[in-house]
Amino acid sequence: MASPEVREEAIVLKKTKLAESDLILHLLVNDGSCERVVAKGARKPTNASSATLDLFNCVTLTIVGGKGLGIAKGSKLQEHHDELLIDPLRFAAASVMAELVDAVIQPDLPVPRLFDMVRTALFQVAKAPEDALPLVVAAFAFKLTALIGMRPSFAACACCGAPVGMRGGSVRFSYADGGAACAACATDMDTVGVSQATLALCDSLLHSTFADIAQMDPTSSAWDAASVAEMWALRQTGARLRSFSAFKTLSGCLQAASVI
Ligand SMILES: [Zn+2]
Structure with a gap:
């Protein structure tokens, strides 16, 4: 059975390193609750999502794996302040x-x-x-x-x-x-x-x-x-x-x- 997939609007509050190139993101999601997800490869400079997932950014994320520590599959930037x-x-x-x-x-x-x-x-x-x-x-x-x-x-x-x-x-x-x-x-x-x-x-x-x-x-x-x-x-x-x-x-x- 395929893992459940949800789409969330979220603000990136914190990033912690995981393994060589991954990140755990602490997110405030749109309903005011917390969600933690793994962003695979996000620390690689060549990864397209590395800038999208900057701290304080507002993003739309597709999260695979449901509740718990899901995997961020795709992200789209909504708001960013240089x-x-x-x-x-x-x-x-x-x-x-x-x-x-x-x-x-x-x-x-x-x-x-x-x-x-x-x-x-x-x-x-x-x-x-x-x-x-x-x-x-x-x-x-x-x-x-x-x-x-x-x-x-x-x-x-x-x-x-x-x-x-x-x-x-x-x-x-x-x-x-x-x-x-x-x-x-x-x-x-x-x-x-x-x-x-x-x-x-x-x-x-x-x-x-x-x-x-x-x-x-x-x-x-x-x-x-x-x-x-x-x-x-x-x-x-x-x-x-x-x-x-x-x-x-x-x-x-x-x-x-x-x-x-
Ligand atoms: Zn009094």
Whole structure:
């Protein structure tokens, strides 16, 4: 009996080497679930699919072998952004998003709207001003966790719902218990102090479109919001994002180089 064949629209999140010339592809497929496939011969420079299967590409794949580790038989490129592969900072930002998605998606467990969100976010990482990249990445982490049921609360106490205010100063914030905490609830929660300006920015990122975030004015709080996002993603998903450290380090190096 012939092996089952399916056609999937997918985004390439990760590639790992297999044998001499093959790859295992970690894919986000159109329904928001994960699929892993073997791409035979994909590491050979002469292989027609090697460029099609670049990281962050959106492709249409024919997969043979059904569920489990199928074989990618044919691929067609749907969307590719040169900037994500040739610009180190954009590559690092896209890597954070891909690593986070790869850590949370599962086979046969669709996450509605995730595919379109990743596609939109990758487009903005490719095109947005470099100053906006930490904002886009932070927004992505907040929106992704919201999509899988762990929406952070920035403007109201995560415990009782009381407004925490968005004026100057510091707010108690609990990474373990859902977000901001009012003074009364904070006594029973494991909290840290976060500036209200940073939380107001985080709240704005959660509620803004990626296109609007890409147009936001540069702000000194951008990396503070990114740090909140990194810690939030770690606590909610357990994903210790190595790519986030690389993104921060590379950004710091580039900023240092620009002032020499
Ligand atoms: Zn409260």
